[in-house]
Amino acid sequence: MSTEYTNPLFTVDSVLFTVKNGQLMVLLVKRAQAPFTGDWALPGGFIDVQQDKNTDATASRKLEAKTGLKPAYLEQLQVISGPDRDPRGFSVTLAYFALVAWQDVSPQISSVESASWIAVNDLKKTNLAFDHLQIIQMAKQRLQQKTLYSMTPVFCLPGQFTIAQLKTVIEAIIEKPIQRKSLMRRIEASGIFEISEEKIPSGGRMAQLYTLKPGADLVNFERNLSL
Amino acid sequence: MSTEYTNPLFTVDSVLFTVKNGQLMVLLVKRAQAPFTGDWALPGGFIDVQQDKNTDATASRKLEAKTGLKPAYLEQLQVISGPDRDPRGFSVTLAYFALVAWQDVSPQISSVESASWIAVNDLKKTNLAFDHLQIIQMAKQRLQQKTLYSMTPVFCLPGQFTIAQLKTVIEAIIEKPIQRKSLMRRIEASGIFEISEEKIPSGGRMAQLYTLKPGADLVNFERNLSL
DNA sequence: GCATATTAGTGTCCCTGTGACACTATGTCA
DNA sequence: TGACATAGTGTCACAGGGACACTAATATGC
Structure with a gap:
């Protein structure tokens, strides 16, 4: 040039x-x-x-x-x-x-x-x-x-977290309510989470703590959550 | 600084x-x-x-x-x-x-x-x-x-194109065959295409030409094509 | 201790959109 | 005119999210 x-x-x-x-x-x-x-x-x-x-x-x-x-x-x-x-x-x-x-x-x-x-x-x-x-x-x-198609919001939570916490974070982001059940299915299906040994009190039944599997990459789901 | x-x-x-x-x-x-x-x-x-x-x-x-x-x-x-x-x-x-x-x-x-x-x-x-x-x-x-979730590949085609052409382009990109039917459903559902007046010969039945609606934005589908 | 409230987790049905694939439609060519 | 080729349709199965009722476990008040 x-x-x-x-x-x-x-x-x-x-x-x-x-x-x-x-x-x-x-x-x-x-x-x-x-x-x-x-x-x-x-x-x-x-x-x-x-x-x-x-x-x-x-x-x-x-x-x-x-x-x-x-x-x-x-x-x-x-x-x-x-x-x-x-x-x-x-x-x-x-x-x-x-x-x-x-x-x-x-x-x-x-x-x-x-x-x-x-x-x-x-x-x-x-x-x-x-x-x-x-x-x-x-x-x-x-x-x-x-x-809508990944678990990215987990990074707004500490190392151990409950499904209710993740649900709250997701709802804050997309500004819509989602189904607890749907979230649990995705946690299960993603295969990137581990059930922790611990549970923590939550005002009702004890809540299971989850952690990200060490070194696990985020997965993209084939379907979006609906808006 | x-x-x-x-x-x-x-x-x-x-x-x-x-x-x-x-x-x-x-x-x-x-x-x-x-x-x-x-x-x-x-x-x-x-x-x-x-x-x-x-x-x-x-x-x-x-x-x-x-x-x-x-x-x-x-x-x-x-x-x-x-x-x-x-x-x-x-x-x-x-x-x-x-x-x-x-x-x-x-x-x-x-x-x-x-x-x-x-x-x-x-x-x-x-x-x-x-x-x-x-x-x-x-x-x-x-x-x-x-x-997998949008019609981006249409931009590899001229202003008028057939479904078969679009199918070919998509398959070249993802290196997998897709269903003609699925593609037609998505064209229909996206609402961003117009049926042209013309048809062109194709070796068999005449093929319908489509065009992108002027000024239409690409749509993202809620589900991916499967890999 | 027991009823009640509260939150966690499950079972199950519906709905939508893709995959698969057979079937019909319409063109060419021998 | 019949074989063939490509375009387009009908329809069923499957998967995963939405909805929501139901069960489980813990706290609190009496």
């Missing part, structure tokens, strides 16, 4: 979800510098080519800095690019979406002042930097879709 | 598929310069921030330069990044996957010397630059998956 290209600004941002009290929450940080100073934004930043083996590592590192732990689930969402999304010029952002258990981050997060969990359905009231609102909506849609 | 980051090389590459004679083909170009001079590679290049409104435009522009037309279908595949995939240093590549009708590009492609269609199942015999073989395999898997 004979022409010289100006390399656009490349950043990695993450939409980290969790479910708290039946509500889907997203982690946001308060911007300290321009542009959009004082607005809420997705946690992210630049690749550190010395330290990060790839962009996944960048996303993971940035999230760990805010939450104190690596996300349980991390997946590329999409690249968003254009001349107008950042006032400083043409920008390219790789967006990730990620999941953690509320119970796992809960002790850590309060220590960080500039980061906060905000309910996804309350975002209208929030000032969001750049096009981060749209990115969050895209991430939510992807998560909803995946929830 | 106080630290200065070295901006890694950012490129956009596309895996453009078509189906010819029941075989899934991918468009490759011969590299003229180092590294990997003389090897086959995915068509791609750098964003032109003056000209491209986003990375989709970059991918589309590069493909048009090779094939003479914009791809009928274009979707982001994934970002691949790392310090070792390009000998010149840390690199970030946004891979797209795209579809065109063989019938549409056929007249154009022969005029371009440096580009060529190669059967995806023959790639072992081909010297491929960088990690482009893995990227093609990823694209193929994604296309196969989408074929």
Whole structure:
């Protein structure tokens, strides 16, 4: 090539979800510098080519800095690019979406002042930097879709969990009730869960605890849950 | 931020598929310069921030330069990044996957010397630059998956097509036979196709031609075709 | 101890959409 | 005109989700 290209600004941002009290929450940080100073934004930043083996590592590192732990689930969402999304010029952002258990981050997060969990359905009231609102909506849609044909939402739960907990998380994500029975069938059929030794009290009959089989990959079901 | 980051090389590459004679083909170009001079590679290049409104435009522009037309279908595949995939240093590549009708590009492609269609199942015999073989395999898997729950493969066909043609394309992609009946049911159920006025001879009874309804979006089915 | 409320887990029927495959329809060609 | 080839239909079996009633086990109040 004979022409010289100006390399656009490349950043990695993450939409980290969790479910708290039946509500889907997203982690946001308060911007300290321009542009959009004082607005809420997705946690992210630049690749550190010395330290990060790839962009996944960048996303993971940035999230760990805010939450104190690596996300349980991390997946590329999409690249968003254009001349107008950042006032400083043409920008390219790789967006990730990620999941953690509320119970796992809960002790850590309060220590960080500039980061906060905000309910996804309350975002209208929030000032969001750049096009981060749209990115969050895209991430939510992807998560909803995946929830219909996979067990991805388990990553919003701690290592041991009950069917009722998983049901709550799924319902928070897709915003529809599902059948307990259907969920149990899928847990059984997926073959990626183990029945734990323990049961825990639940207000009625003791609830069986489940764990993900170590090293098991998520399975995609051939049918979706109905909307 | 106080630290200065070295901006890694950012490129956009596309895996453009078509189906010819029941075989899934991918468009490759011969590299003229180092590294990997003389090897086959995915068509791609750098964003032109003056000209491209986003990375989709970059991918589309590069493909048009090779094939003479914009791809009928274009979707982001994934970002691949790392310090070792390009000998010149840390690199970030946004891979797209795209579809065109063989019938549409056929007249154009022969005029371009440096580009060529190669059967995806023959790639072992081909010297491929960088990690482009893995990227093609990823694209193929994604296309196969989408074929199970959507009508994406229509974009490998011209504006008017028969059910038999669509069946051939689908079978080339997933490498399994499917039932004619199932395909017809899905065409009907999707609601995105129109019965054309015309029929064309086929060696037996005349075949009904179908077209995509103008402006219709692809639908996702709730069940997959079985593997 | 016993009834009742509460949550966990099971049994079972219906419904929908795919797989399979035979059957009918309509064209070509010898 | 009859053989053949491809297009399109009818229909049954099967699988898995939706719905929902039923049983199981635990807590609480009397």
